[in-house]
Amino acid sequence: MTDKTQSIHGQWSSRFAFILAATGSAVGLGNIWKFPYITGENGGGAFVMVYLLCVAALGIPIMIAEIMLGRRGRQSPINTMQSLSKEAGADPRWHYLGWCGMIAGFLILAYYSVIAGWSMAYIVKDFFGGFINSNADEIQRLFENLMASPLQQIFWHTVFMIITMQLVMRGVQNGLEKAVRFLMPALFVILILLVAYAMSSGAYDQGMTFLFNPDFSKIDADAVLTAMGHAFFTLSLGMGAIMVYGSYLPSHVSIAKTTFFIAGADTIVALLAGIAIFPLVFANNLEAAAGPGLIFQTLPLAFGHMTGGWLFGLLFFILLFFAALSSSISLIEPAVAWLVENKNIERHQACVWAGSACWALGIGVVFSFNIWSDLKFFDKNLFELLDYLTANLMLPLGGMAIAIFAGWMMKQSHAEQELEIPAKGFQAWQFLIKYVSPAAVFLVSLHVVGVL
């Protein structure tokens, strides 16, 4: 609410600190692990175009809305929605939006942590020279062995969850902020070097054609849904993570400018990852549609053959782990902030509760890659189900609700006051969140359910 200038959980020390943390949340496994593999599964260029369009027309306006709601509410998403709906004279049930987001964050972290665990396992594999001079079959076998081993995966998933919860326990400035300060620039540099390698030793033209030459016959409604869902996933939208980060944002910072920076950095990292990976995929006759194992089956091959590849691989997987870490802390922060506010418990206790529940669900995700791989719900194993439910349904619908609230429920004078952008920009933003975002999510959802 307007009378509060700071959240009880603390505040970012500067605009730069917020940018780092929010970029840290946005840039993660979604950009480097997920974007290439779903692009590979959905035929390339046309999918990339739909994704970019969704980032521009839905992602950016909704990110502005989500940060704005967070900063105005200054509490966990559930309580923020409760007080903002009161302020706007809207139905108090809007706070269920905060609940959905909290649950989505939980479900995402359960599998996110398992995949982050794979990147940790690969740090060790690289360290012991596991990729040196290996051919494509050997690299593939390495990945299959990890998939077949519940114990190895549970071990790394556990280590990752413990590190995440340790960081979250330290709170806004000590934990979250310090963790991301150096990692983002370092990740960026290593991706550029990987692109340079792909240009010199991969099937660069073929990779670029695959990524940027749109062939619309290759996509269907499901691919459009996946591209739209990924725009939300990659920008951490629709579940309150960016909202809760916004609640720690000082009042004078420009939300719009900050958003453009975050979305721009996020998109560049994803595209760089794609540009680094696909030339290697084609040069080595690998399968573009290999699925979640794509980067783990492609990049080690490059690391195994390039000069300095051992060090390079080590740095890459360490940075991937850190990118995952700065996202995972934001996935659990809404739940932790809510537990502290409503259950009257200390931050560290809240972390233990929330973290343990996520960890337990993650064990099921590990099993879905081996002993439970045949256990299907709606034709999907547990990992696929959680991913579909969250990225393709909960996040876009959550984003749509955020857009509707910011565009239709909240007093527009309040929005203007928070955003402080020139009238033309404000009108454009309003048009996008009032009409374009809700309509787009609604139409794609109807199409998928088979109504359209």
Ligand code: PFF
């Ligand atoms: N944006 C993160 C990524 O691309 O890896 C994932 C994510 C983080 C999604 C936080 C949602 C969220 F709230």
